[in-house]
Amino acid sequence: MVERITKLLYLDKRIRILLFTSLETSLGTGLWFPLLGIYITGDLGVSILLFGFMTTIGQLVQSLVVFPSGFLSDNFGRKSMIILSIIFSILAVITLLFVKNLPWLIFISTFHGLSIALMEPSRSAYIIDVTSQERVGTAYATLAIFQSFSSIITTSLAGVIAGILGFYWLFIIALVVESSSLLIASFYLKESLDKGNIKTRNSKESLSGQLRNSLNILRNPPLFAVLFSIVFHQLGLGIANPYLTLYTRDVLAFSLPTISLILGLQQSGIFLGQFPSGRIVDKYGGEISFAFHIFITTPVMILLIKTGNPSFIGFILFAWGLTFGLDNVSRIKLIPKYRQNSGTATAFGLISLIAGVVSLISPTIGGWVWINFSPETVFYVSAVTNFLGSIPLFILWVYDKHK
Numbered sequence: 001m002v003e004r005i006t007k008l009l010y011l012d013k014r015i016r017i018l019l020f021t022s023l024e025t026s027l028g029t030g031l032w033f034p035l036l037g038i039y040i041t042g043d044l045g046v047s048i049l050l051f052g053f054m055t056t057i058g059q060l061v062q063s064l065v066v067f068p069s070g071f072l073s074d075n076f077g078r079k080s081m082i083i084l085s086i087i088f089s090i091l092a093v094i095t096l097l098f099v100k101n102l103p104w105l106i107f108i109s110t111f112h113g114l115s116i117a118l119m120e121p122s123r124s125a126y127i128i129d130v131t132s133q134e135r136v137g138t139a140y141a142t143l144a145i146f147q148s149f150s151s152i153i154t155t156s157l158a159g160v161i162a163g164i165l166g167f168y169w170l171f172i173i174a175l176v177v178e179s180s181s182l183l184i185a186s187f188y189l190k191e192s193l194d195k196g197n198i199k200t201r202n203s204k205e206s207l208s209g210q211l212r213n214s215l216n217i218l219r220n221p222p223l224f225a226v227l228f229s230i231v232f233h234q235l236g237l238g239i240a241n242p243y244l245t246l247y248t249r250d251v252l253a254f255s256l257p258t259i260s261l262i263l264g265l266q267q268s269g270i271f272l273g274q275f276p277s278g279r280i281v282d283k284y285g286g287e288i289s290f291a292f293h294i295f296i297t298t299p300v301m302i303l304l305i306k307t308g309n310p311s312f313i314g315f316i317l318f319a320w321g322l323t324f325g326l327d328n329v330s331r332i333k334l335i336p337k338y339r340q341n342s343g344t345a346t347a348f349g350l351i352s353l354i355a356g357v358v359s360l361i362s363p364t365i366g367g368w369v370w371i372n373f374s375p376e377t378v379f380y381v382s383a384v385t386n387f388l389g390s391i392p393l394f395i396l397w398v399y400d401k402h403k
Helices: 002-009 013-043 048-076 079-098 102-130 133-165 167-188 195-204 207-219 221-250 256-284 286-304 310-338 344-359 362-372 375-402
Strands: none
Touching (some): 013 048, 013 079, 013 102, 013 133, 048 079, 048 221, 048 344, 133 256, 133 310, 221 286, 221 344, 221 375, 256 286, 286 375
16 A cells, blocks of 8 residues: 555655655745735734835845756755755744844845745756656656645644744744754755766866856747746736735735635645646646646636635635646646756756746735735736736647647
8 A cells, every 4th residue: 555655656765855855844934934924014014015025035036046056956966955945944034033123124035035046946856857757747746745735734823823822933933843854954865966977067068158058948939938928927926925915914804813724725725736736747748737727827816806705715725726736847847848958957947037037026016006006906917917928838738739
């Protein structure tokens, strides 16, 4: 029975430590990051617009660092980047514990942005390094399943812990969990790249030459379709996501435990949809899978503002969460498929850099729309932007089927 489950979920021994490391990191981050907007705008009195600016700063840092992060991962290995990512996440929690004024609060967004930028290319490339192409989607979905499970727990409990013990103890618990993740990665995670290949690659070509060659991955026209869709999807989500909890609190007047439970339902949908998403992408391809996920985001954003019932909102977010796994799993199939002579992590980093730089202003846009128009308009703008992002992928899917 255990062997059948291991085979089904693709629990290869080479990615088990990566799985445990990601699980612990997700547990720690899930305790504090979803409620960051409520803590900063409520307990610390920061305005909505300034919170949007802080979020933009984090995305700017993430966008600027993700490309060199992938490049360094391809040249010097995955493990060091993953460890650095966890360290910066820990620094973000420490900052939350000791900082209360706005100038220093910027470091929270900075550290969190660095953490994501250092983790994502290396973690995705690590899975590709140790997995056959036919099972990449399933392997990535397995990792996402366990991360989603941790998010269900932390997102559902975070509001309760903060409500009973206060945000200070919520941050302390997060710090302990993330420190445990750092220890596991440092002592047990094995490098997925062969050291001999890394040395050969570095000796044959200068770093500047590798950087120039990495830009060639954009010469393939289908990659522009993927890039366009990622950009508009991130724009759409970035406009609305930072303000979802604020909308439920300020407009719908939901309590903190209710908000936490709604977010928990969303994470439950993400958890249940991860594994089927991996198998769907492996079977049908990333183009149509990604297009469907982006397209379905549009009616979700509109339905959110058409009801004030917490149960219905929870159901809507749960249903959207079921499609969430199609996003990252599709990217992990599409980017290597259309890249040219470039390292895997470098390709992920470059795409993330371009998409992130273009969409980094989205939280500020959301805050501006909230103040100058209405909170509901934020979600309408998000819906239209996501719809535009789905169109190139549908076209690419048709092109791929008939070429």
